[in-house]
Amino acid sequence: HQVEAVFRAVTMETRLRKLSICQTVLSSVSPGQLARAASCLVELSLTSCELSSRQAAAILGAIGQHTRLKKLDLSDNGIDGMNGIEPELLARAVTYLEEVSLQRTWLHSGQLSTILAAIGPDTRVKKLDLEGAGLLTLVELHLLVRAVVFLEEFNIGHVHVTQPQI
Numbered sequence: 412h413q414v415e416a417v418f419r420a421v422t423m424e425t426r427l428r429k430l431s432i433c434q435t436v437l438s439s440v441s442p443g444q445l446a447r448a449a450s451c452l453v454e455l456s457l458t459s460c461e462l463s464s465r466q467a468a469a470i471l472g473a474i475g476q477h478t479r480l481k482k483l484d485l486s487d488n489g490i491d492g493m494n495g496i497e498p499e500l501l502a503r504a505v506t507y508l509e510e511v512s513l514q515r516t517w518l519h520s521g522q523l524s525t526i527l528a529a530i531g532p533d534t535r536v537k538k539l540d541l542e543g544a545g546l547l548t549l550v551e552l553h554l555l556v557r558a559v560v561f562l563e564e565f566n567i568g569h570v571h572v573t574q575p576q577i
Contacts, residue, residue, distance in 0.1 A: 418445065470483075471503075
């Protein structure tokens with residue numbers, strides 16, 4: 412398949428720094444191949460790609476202290492792709508990146524709380540987009556405030572918040 416060939420090519424010696432794939436089903440691409448590609452890029456956007464939780468976990472697991480990846484967009488990879496991700500894995504990956512977009516990923520409150528709790532003065536993340544990502548009403552107020560203090564840009568549009576959280 413063509414999409415598999417693209418991901419194989421990314422892991423070879425290439426000058427490619429940014430890859431954006433939208434509305435393409437990636438079920439034929441192995442989690443390992445996605446993880447290897449993510450570790451070779453500076454920017455990766457896989458929006459509306461129907462990622463499985465195994466594929467999303469592999470991508471997030473490839474992100475670490477010495478990652479080359481700076482920007483990651485996994486928006487619109489709903490319940491099947493993101494809901495099964497361990498909160499700690501998701502939070503760790505977010506803190507090692509500079510920009511993360513998780514729009515409309517239907518994260519559960521434990522994932523949202525863990526991400527926001529991990530953001531601090533020693534994390535790399537500057538921009539976090541959680542528009543429509545889940546219900547923030549179950550997230551403690553101090554975690555939202557913490558994110559606002561340490562992030563340069565924080566999008567929480569179209570999420571459910573309570574009046575005290577605003």
